[in-house]
Amino acid sequence: MRQTELGGTGLEITPVGFGAWAIGGGGWEFGWGPQREDEAIAAIHRALELGVNWIDTAAAYGFGRSERTVGRALAGLDRRPYVFTKCSLLDDGTGRVRHSLDRDSILREAEASLQRLGVDAIDLYQIHWPIPDEDIEQGWAAMAELKERGLVRHIGVSNFDVKQLRRIQEIAPVATLQPPYSLIDRDAEAEILPFARHDNIGVIVYSPMGSGLLTGAITRERLAAMAEDDWRKTDPRFTEPQLSRHLALADRLRRVADRHGVTPGAVAVAWTLRNPAVSGAITGFRRPDQVDPILAAADLRLTDQDIAEMTA
DSSP, X not given: OOOEEOTTSOOEEOSEEEEOSGGGOSSSTTOBSOOOHHHHHHHHXXXXXXXXXXXXXXXXXXXXXXXXXXXXXXXXXXXXXXXXXXXXXXXXXXXXXXXXXXXXXXXXXXXXXXXXXXXXXXSEEEESOOOSGGGHHHHHHHHHHHXXXXXXXXXXXESOOHHHHHHHHTTSOOXXXXXXXXXXXXXXXXXXXXXXXXXXXXXXXXXXXGGGTTSSOOOHHHHHHSOTTBGGGGOGGGSTTHXXXXXXXXXXXXXXXXXXXXXXXXXXXXXXXXXXXXXXXXXXXXXXGGHHHHHGGGGOOOOHHHHHHHTO
């Protein structure tokens, strides 16, 4: 796959990266239901075999399970991919998340992530959510401290708005930004993406397939059969009245996909990569058979006719 520089980091990344949210499994507030670790590791290996050179995970995904799985998948490899992870979401003891941007908490999280991932430094460390807002300066100062100590190579944020970015830029440069972005969620186009492009902040977008809604695989029957601890079961995007609109959009993507000989999910990801501010898209895989069809997005060139049909 081709590669592009991630902002001013000097990291050359593939357009599609391996998203490790779902392999955190179920049993926590934003889990995806049961997950087999052997299948997750096989999916990681398949993605790397096809050229993917970065993995995005977080300590919150299964409260350490995702990071441990990534660490096991990378153990013994002659050449590992870039590893990106995130902090600031903690287990409250009941399987739900609590937010902390306390300096000492972030330093402890970094140490724990390094151990689970089995790396000597994290290539990109990100604040997961800017909550609580009044503590983002403290949290960002802790991130800069980690970089100065060499425990992380680059620091970025996820889910920050422009005002919050400007506030923390006074402390240390923001290398990357991770916003949600898809045909279902285009809010980032208004301010976030133009700001990031102007300031040369590298952007990797998450949920480019709308957490599965745009893959063409979601049906009402499949939703009804989802595990009870799959967060999508009760999310407004997966329930009416939004569900019907999103399934209709997935049908339009399928028509475009058929013309190109790819899947609707690949079309959805390719659409996000058309934005000049976007360096890469995080795509989630839970099994090795899911990898090949989506990676077609890296080289898919959508036409004006395709775009008009999808956004009609």
